[in-house]
Amino acid sequence: MLIKRKTGGPGRTFHPAMAIGDTPKVIDRRAFLRNSGLVAGGLAAAGSIQLGSVRKAQAAGSSAIGPAVTIKKNICTHCSVGCTVTAEVVNGVWVGQEPSFSSPINRGTHCAKGAAIRELVSSDRRLKYPMKMVDGQWTRISWDQAIDEIGDKITGLRDKFGPDSVYWLGSAKFTNEAAYIFRKFGAFWGTNSVDHQARICHSTTVAGVANTWGYGAQTNSYNDIRNAKTMIILGGNPAEAHPVSLQHLLSGKEINRANMIVIDPRFTRTAAHATEYVRIRSGTDIPVVWGILWHIFENGWEDKEFIAQRVYAMDDVRKEVAKWNPEEVERVSGVPGEQLRRVAETFAKEKPATLIWCMGATQHTVGTANVRALCILCLATGNVGKPGTGANIFRGHTNVQGATDMGLDVTSLPLYYGLVEGAWKHWARVWDVEYDWLQSRFDEVPAKAGRKARSRKESMESPGITSTRWFDGVNLPEEQVDQRTGIKAMMVFGHGGNTVTRLPEAVKGLTKLDLLVVADPHPTTFAALDARRDNTYLLPICTSLEMDGSRTASNRSIQWGEQIVKPAFESKNDYEVVYRLAAKLGLADQMFKNIKVVDGVPEAEDILREINRGGWSTGYCGQSPERLKAHMRNQAKFDLVTLRAPKDDPEVGGDYYGLPWPCWGKPELKHPGTHILYNTNLHIKEGGGTFRARFGTERNGVTLLAEDSFAKGSELTDGYPEFTMAVFKKLGWDKDLTADETASITKTGGANIDAVSWATDLSGGIQRVCLDRGVTPYGNGKARANAWNLPDPVPVHREPIYTPRPDLVAKYPTRPDERQLRMPNIGFSVQKAAVDRGIAKDFPIILTSGRLVEYEGGGEETRSNPWLAELQQDMFVEINTGDATDRGIKDGQFVWVSGPENNAKAKVKALVTDRVGKGVAFMPFHFSGWYQGNDMRKFYPHGTDPVVLGESSNNTTTYGFDPVTGMQETKCTLCQIRAV
């Protein structure tokens, strides 16, 4: 907290008491000047550093603070907290950053990255113009040449190998609008292999959470954690990954004297602020959660009423939990039963309690199961759907939530419609194109390796290859890849090359690709691995600070960012690049049919309007650009804890900040958005809701609809299915629809008008009527403790592929080998081989990875920023004091970290610390530019090398994929460490 900023007026008013009082030598500046008779210049200037760049001084002219300063607001491009960035712009140059006090999310504050974000835009280490590799040399080319050549090449590949041979990797740093048109581009190109970083951060969360209660997102918000009386942070280090969120957590801890329990293999900066720290063995989250539930069920601390009304099949969970008595939990995870009893009692009794998790839970071969177990813990204790409770999932990048929502996902079209025929038809209507034409864009796959042939329609409805396996899609024999050929070209937009595990395999893949295109503000690791000689292009893309557009923060609030300055150098924004590529391929007229294009650049506002027109399923329909801009103008009016503006405000009255989705109906309905999901204590028009009836109405004779539970003010006082015209007709509610709405529904439904639902009704009529009658359009269902469609319907413990406890593998093996997402997943064979070969003896240390506060993601961007780079100049491995002593390793010296696959080794500095327990090592994953001990700096195009380079942690990571989402295993493998 700061004292309130003074408005204007001199800051240095003379205070007589000060002069007379305890400070003897008070001289004001002018007096000092007078006394010293200072003159500027001369010898005096020698040896002085020059602060303030020439750039800034020139832009500012003679006076640094003049009337020419304009203020622009955008959103920090780093993590998902969604901090507002307030920029001071003079003559088109971004000269300064001011605290954004009016934002209810960050309230003026930033972390190291946000406070240094100005340098991201002004950095002279950015990619300045399009480049092409000719015989291993980077050569400057023009945009026209780049688009022409790339367009010709991918068309050639498409003709020869089919559309699936080109892989489209998008970005969580896209704005919603860019993510949307990128996904749309994928659909028009004819592939579902369109992915982005959510794959490697929270894909398992999305799958696990959505399969439990309906939507795959944070249920509450950062601000709402202030209401919690107990918070468990499992597998997350928000102090480094989401520092501004800690403002809300620590305030809650103070105000409510809340319990803050951190469960993690590593004593993190977050753990240092916890009231209880539980150290577990990496990869034993399910035993620990079941261990907690064991105490809850044993003592009857569960919320019986909540379970009866709103949860399906909790008894199935009881059976599994019964196996996890305190002794077995301690044997497997190392956590004493007595401690878990304490945690269980706190979480179940000191309510409201919230569960926060991050990549420590998700990046595992059992990621989805982990997430499911965590949801079940919330359900068992009734900690969902109320203030201060919920699954507070802290997502990663600035717009990873939005990019996921927009369908940069191999399994879905925008807004979670999936890939089924109905979804395609819905989007064909929104896009105003023929469904049959879209289908014709997809590939026919011949039968191979015993698998049946696939028609165009089946290809269209078959999930693509995940980003974690792209190089397997290149390297594996083609009959193992479930499409016409393997991957021949990578189109990488805003995605690091070092963020996926098994980097040595990726290098092999890079050498084999026919074409590599990297469109990014920086060259990224893809360009600097020295794997290619030709057919490699770099396209300079501006940061999202240099463009208009909306971003969805982790709490589902959507914030509009305005362009701060024009794109630097020759860089262009994502909209323009996608448009030009579409134009080159002859798709632009179709794709941008209903979107305004100004001077070759599609307008962000108009793209958002198209999203609004199609985004019914997730409530992305009410957030018009006008409303979002009004929110940015009126930030100060929103309450810190409820995120709500006063009802009487003319512009944003009653709205929740950023209209967190679902924001039902058309913008004119002025739905306030939903701050807390599934909250039955509020009317749906006030942001209330129920669990989503997504999985049918009954299973094996047991109802899947809520019992005696409904949102406040609902006309239906029991569970109900999702609303379709059929249901409407039964209830007689179809009469509430206006003539226009009925006409639109009739047009949509055609022969089968009854099938038109709340999600496919383009008129918004169904949602409007639902709101008026106080019901949730998606129905009122039960959350599922048993998700029968998942590989492990009730989560079971499975040892990591490379486990330090081979003795447990027989009892808790990983899942059998199977095929998922067009690829084989041979985790079982790999685990078996590792156990048989005694890998755990040669590689006795558990290797886990995570974030540093100064860097983000693959780190090219942040490591190019000298203000951040100065703070972390070396890649390191955290090694326990005991392990270091055993190996004669001193703090700060170079060591080799070797891994069990590919003879992988990494030369890094040792950081000897007790943050990690004995037998555990930790590496941050942001480094690249060194490869297996070699400095790769010379392979970057001249002048674009990041300030700090280092080994990538993924040099040494190993095999292992979640069966549902293809999530990689980054948190638990084995390694050996030796002094250099």
Place this chain on the structure above:
Amino acid sequence: MRRTLTTFRTLVAATILTATVGASSTSFAQQTRDGLNPTGQNPTAESVNEEFLFKQDPKITGRISIPDGKAAHLIQPAGRDYRDFRERWLPWLSALAVLGAVALLGLFYFFRGRILMERGPDTGRKILRFNGFERFAHWMTSSCFIILALSGLNYIFGKRLLMPLIGADAFGVVAQYAKFSHIYLAWPFMIGVALMLVLWLKDNIPNKIDIAWIRAFGGFVGDKHPSAGRFNAGQKMVFWMVIGFGSAMSVTGLMMIFPFALTDITGMQLMQVIHALIGIAFIAGILAHIYIGTLGMEGAYDAMGSGKVDLGWAKVHHDLWVEEEQAKNASGPQLGRHQVPAE
């Protein structure tokens, strides 16, 4: 027998195996319970505080990620002692040393006056005492010393004496040049000290004659001149002072020129204190040397001026050296049996 042996072997192997398995499982249990593992403890309740840390160590030190090691010290109140020394004691000590030396020499001059050359038969004849190279070494060192001393004293007295006189601006310029000269002239000074060590070491080894010389108070008191070699005990003392203080100043000075290269903040403060204390003692000592070499004694200056001294003077003050020189060099002025004038 053979069978017993086999059984025994199996038994041993089994024991080893059990031991290994046992060891590995206990080590895992320990991993979660030993002192390294904070499991079960409440990190908030046990947070460190200033008082506790100060009891353990006078400065509070932690971990930082920037390579600047000295930034790892969070608070080091020892700076207070340094300040106390520098601002409270050092000005008085140095004033006392410098002015005290001047005053003593003044008193000496007042009572003893200038030691005049005793006229004798050899008066007027010259003997070479220091060759050109020796004089070069001396003057290089001494001129550097004077500037170093003045610029050094400026660190203590500049703001107290000079600044009020010439104003902050002019003083800023002077002080900046003074600092540059202090750092740059330190190098020729150090070379000079090293040269003098090489040139004059053999003549400055203390011996028995020195004891007699000291007993006779070097001839300053009374009329008799004690015998002396090339350098008398007094001069040897000056030599060893220059070597000793000079090296101490060099070492501490270098440490300050390359701050924190070898030592931490405490070491740096200590270097400062040593440098200042020896510096003022050095200045006081050299003042005496300058006095005796110029104003205090007639004929002494020539040794470093022209390099040649009056033979008569030399015979009185460095009789053994003159003997040695003349024995070495027959062409030079001879001292011999016939040196004693015929009665």
Place this chain on the structure above:
Amino acid sequence: MARMKFLCDADRCIECNACVTACKNEHEVPWGINRRRVVTLNDGKPGERSVSMACMHCTDAPCAAVCPVNCFYTTADAVVLHSKDICIGCGYCFYACPFGAPQYPKVGNFGSRGKMDKCTYCAGGPEPDFSTIEYEKYGSNRLAEGKLPLCAEMCSTKALLAGDGEMIAQIYKQRVIKRGYGSGAWGWKTAYRETVAI
């Protein structure tokens, strides 16, 4: 009017380094000069705490006392500033400073440490407010604009407090009462010869 101070609430500081980069951003401080830094004590062990530290703008500042050229002055807001025109880069203030605040650019050959640079409490230097020369030598002058130091304004958890000593002590006291324990006003005894009484 006010006696400006810094107070870092260690119970909230999470070593996010926002204060450090905010300072770099506001004043464009070059590589190697760290006007502010965060030190983590008891790293990796229970009781670990991080503290953000810069010039504390001491009462009776030791740097000013030992300066051989008297280049320091204290403003009416009790901010300790210095003139780079007078400073000779001798390094004495670093030896006297309890907080390791003074920084020196390496500008010349051996030994010629450049002129000292340190936290100005975002209050510029002796040159006229908002002049280009002031900005180039000392960075921006937020205090004269009626704003507080950016490090504190941007602190992610509002651990670092800046402002009038009594007001920030009051804020800190309220927090301590709310949460039931203190974290110590790090450096206050050394800098201001007092601590926050609860």
